[in-house]
Amino acid sequence: MSEKEVLEILGEKVALGESKTVKFNVAKLHTQNKIDVPVIIERSKNPGPTVLITAGIHGDEINGVEIVRQIIAKGINKPKKGTIICIPVINVFGFIHMDREFPDGRDLNRVFPGSKSGSLASRVAHKLMSEIVPHADLIMDFHTGGADRFNAAQIRIVKGEVVLDELANIFGPPFVFYSKNLNKSFRNTCYKRGIPMLLFEGGKSFHIDSTITNTAVNGAKRVLNHLDMLTKKFKVSKPKKPCVYISESKWIRANYSGMFKASVKLNAIVKKGDVIGHITDPYGSFNHFVKAPNDGYIFNINHSPLVYQGDAIFHISTKLEK
Known part of the structure; x- marks a missing residue:
């Protein structure tokens, strides 16, 4: 077999037309039990691109894991041509312990490209970057909002990249948010190595939302269909609305501590001065109206019923791309 016919990954060989689950050995527990x-x-008999689909870089971002689980369970990951590699839970430690970080307290998404002899999180990042990522022609990475902050379904990419713009538009989320690549993040490291990544954000931690899940799965199908990798048994739907492209945004923060309730829905268009939420106290003596500082789209809402002064409660667009 030629080199193209055989994928050598994590010490295993996977030929064209083969399906295989291989073990990404992370570490051992204190009891010496392995964590894999x-x-x-999934490889088609027909050569083609390799797409890597990942989730669970943060262990508490369950909705991302559910998206990849559905892609596998429905057989969307069985390509018409090429190869699809799925890793539903990268931070298995955090997933087990219902924690965002690794046991060493580090955020995996801030230690890339990692080090072979570094911290536990750094070693996992290094192994991912050295043994799996080099095989990929495209990565789709699924995330959710942190804590109680519920993200509208969105694709995050850097501005000025023609390929990413095209793929984001094909994915078809409600929002495409132009954001800078964060230093030492998975996305930034892949970007530096010339591997395009669509980073999906949607929902919040410790929560599964069917609308967010459906949006992401449909978007993944559109991208795979565009690459001629989606089998004919799957129907591809068009997005309900055109993408809104956000180039600048700001967080609206609580001016007071108290009980918080949003009075607008996610994805809403608001006008400057509109009342979008309330902060009250438990005793009925205080009611603060949270107002929109500008016209824009609300694409993140804090679902926590209690907030402290300075907490981020809404994310609003301040500039759109036409």
Whole structure:
């Protein structure tokens, strides 16, 4: 077999037309039990691109894991041509412990590209970047909002990249948010190595939302269909609305501590001065109206019923791309 016919990954060989689950050995527990992250590989008999689909970089972002689970369970990951590699839970430690970080307290998404002899999180990042990512022609990475902050379904990419713009538009989320690549993040490291990534954000931690999940799965199908990798048994729907492209935004923060309730829905268009939420006290003596500082789209809402002064409660667009 030629080199193109055989995928050598994590010490295993996977030929064209083969399906295989290989083990991404992360570490051992204190009891010496191994912790293995399953890497699900599906290869068509027909050569083509390799797409890597990942989630669970943060262990508390369950909705992202559910999206990849559905892609696998429905057989969307069985390509018409090429190869699809799925890793539903990268931070298996955090997933088990219902924690965002690794046991060493580090955020995996801030230690890339990692180090072979560094911290536990750094070693996982290094292994991912050295043994899995080099095989990918495209990555779709699924995330959710942190804590109680519920993100509208969105694709995050850097501005000025023609390929990413095209793929984001094909994915078809309600929002495309132009954001800078954060230093030492998975996205930034892949960007530096010339591997395009669509980073999906939607929902909040410790929560599964069917609307967010459906949006993401449909978007992934559109991208795979565009690459001629989606089998004919799957229907591809058009997005309900055209993407809104956000180039600048700001967080609206609580001016007071208290009980918080949003009075607008996610994805809403608001006008400057509109009342979008209330902060009250438990005793009925205080009611603060949270007002929109400008016209824009609300694409993140804090679902926490209690907030402290300075907490981020809304994310609003301040500039749109036409």
